[in-house]
Amino acid sequence: MFSARQIFAQVQRRSFSASSRQASKVTVLGAAGGIGQPLSLLLKLNPRVSQLALYDIRLAPGVAADIGHINTKSEVRGYDPTPSGLGEALKGSEVVLIPAGVPRKPGMTRDDLFNTNASIVRDLAKAAAEHAPEANVLIISNPVNSTVPITAEVFKSKGVYNPKRLFGVTTLDVVRASRFISQLKNTDPASENITVVGGHSGATIVPLLSQSGYNLEGEQLDQYVHRVQFGGDEVVQAKGGAGSATLSMAMAGARFAESLLKAAQGQKNVIEPTFVDSPLYKDQGIDYFASNVELGPNGVEKIHPVGKITDYEQKLLDVCLGDLKKNIEKGVKFVKENPGN
Numbered sequence: 001m002f003s004a005r006q007i008f009a010q011v012q013r014r015s016f017s018a019s020s021r022q023a024s025k026v027t028v029l030g031a032a033g034g035i036g037q038p039l040s041l042l043l044k045l046n047p048r049v050s051q052l053a054l055y056d057i058r059l060a061p062g063v064a065a066d067i068g069h070i071n072t073k074s075e076v077r078g079y080d081p082t083p084s085g086l087g088e089a090l091k092g093s094e095v096v097l098i099p100a101g102v103p104r105k106p107g108m109t110r111d112d113l114f115n116t117n118a119s120i121v122r123d124l125a126k127a128a129a130e131h132a133p134e135a136n137v138l139i140i141s142n143p144v145n146s147t148v149p150i151t152a153e154v155f156k157s158k159g160v161y162n163p164k165r166l167f168g169v170t171t172l173d174v175v176r177a178s179r180f181i182s183q184l185k186n187t188d189p190a191s192e193n194i195t196v197v198g199g200h201s202g203a204t205i206v207p208l209l210s211q212s213g214y215n216l217e218g219e220q221l222d223q224y225v226h227r228v229q230f231g232g233d234e235v236v237q238a239k240g241g242a243g244s245a246t247l248s249m250a251m252a253g254a255r256f257a258e259s260l261l262k263a264a265q266g267q268k269n270v271i272e273p274t275f276v277d278s279p280l281y282k283d284q285g286i287d288y289f290a291s292n293v294e295l296g297p298n299g300v301e302k303i304h305p306v307g308k309i310t311d312y313e314q315k316l317l318d319v320c321l322g323d324l325k326k327n328i329e330k331g332v333k334f335v336k337e338n339p340g341n
């Protein structure tokens with residue numbers, strides 16, 4: 001005989017496993033690139049994904065044919081670089097990841113990518129607003145501090161903006177912050193989870209080490225913060241002109257997509273750092289900010305405040321806010337002045 005409690009637990013388990021089998025179409029725009037390919041591979045390995053739609057201006061059908069042989073259940077399809085191919089790739093999608101655009105070379109800042117990537121993201125955002133207005137849109141293309149506002153402005157201009165469904169992917173900053181502290185403290189990096197707030201470039205990346213109970217001091221603290229803020233540059237230098245982080249970014253993007261799908265499929269307390277339309281600094285004219293965000297079936301469920309920080313961290317945050325405001329304004333202005341076709 002089962003007790004009422006056991007039966008209840010069984011029903012709960014069944015309903016969770018039913019919802020975790022829910023069909024989820026995921027689309028990658030820029031799927032043939034340095035990030036796009038390993039990201040698509042990781043998504044193919046994710047049992048929460050039922051359909052994987054790959055789009056790029058080159059090679060997406062080839063990447064799809066290759067990944068499609070992997071023996072997991074999801075259907076993979078690559079789309080031709082035409083407006084109808086893009087539309088089909090987006091139609092019915094629950095999660096749209098956008099790593100389309102050019103990466104940095106040594107000596108460049110992320111903002112130096114603006115001139116090329118702003119119009120790429122604007123045009124892909126237009127297609128997403130038209131064909132997948134209710135999808136969760138995950139922006140990876142740099143400069144994220146500007147490409148997220150660009151996407152928001154496009155969605156607003158089409159009357160379909162939902163601030164709960166637009167995310168700048170800043171997961172890599174937390175992945176790095178966790179890895180780098182584990183190297184200093186000889187801990188397991190997988191069990192570190194350092195809070196990182198602000199944005200995704202240089203001084204706008206603000207690790208809040210004190211919130212994990214660590215108190216590095218002096219030069220060691222300065223070096224740690226610098227490494228987290230400029231971790232991307234380490235990879236750009238090491239690749240010597242052949243691009244920026246792709247493999248670690250693919251892991252970070254796949255982790256964020258998995259968190260969104262988990263939350264959409266009923267899991268509670270799913271928290272990820274991400275750059276979203278946020279109330280935290282709107283009184284200072286800063287409409288987007290990255291902090292820990294609880295995800296739910298509707299996307300953003302709850303935006304966590306920055307919380308208690310040290311005077312040192314407050315100084316980092318002050319610098320961050322100044323830069324962030326300019327990056328956001330640049331994105332908004334771009335769409336107003338260059339609405340495209």
Ligand SMILES: NC(=O)c1ccc[n+]([C@@H]2O[C@H](COP(=O)([O-])OP(=O)(O)OC[C@H]3O[C@@H](n4cnc5c(N)ncnc54)[C@H](O)[C@@H]3O)[C@@H](O)[C@H]2O)c1
Nearest residue numbers: 030032033034035056057099100101102103140141142249
């Ligand atoms: N958010 C982050 O943490 C993070 C981390 C690493 C890289 N990035 C950024 O991600 C972007 C991509 O980096 P990458 O290394 O994959 O570059 P990449 O050049 O290897 O790949 C970019 C891909 O985008 C495609 N593309 C270009 N224009 C397109 C369009 N209009 N529609 C569809 N696809 C298009 C290209 O054909 C290419 O396959 C860069 O802007 C880079 O700075 C962000």
Ligand SMILES: O=C(O)C[C@H](O)C(=O)O
Nearest residue numbers: 104110142232233244245
């Ligand atoms: O550094 C870059 O340009 C790519 C990315 O934003 C990163 O953090 O690795």
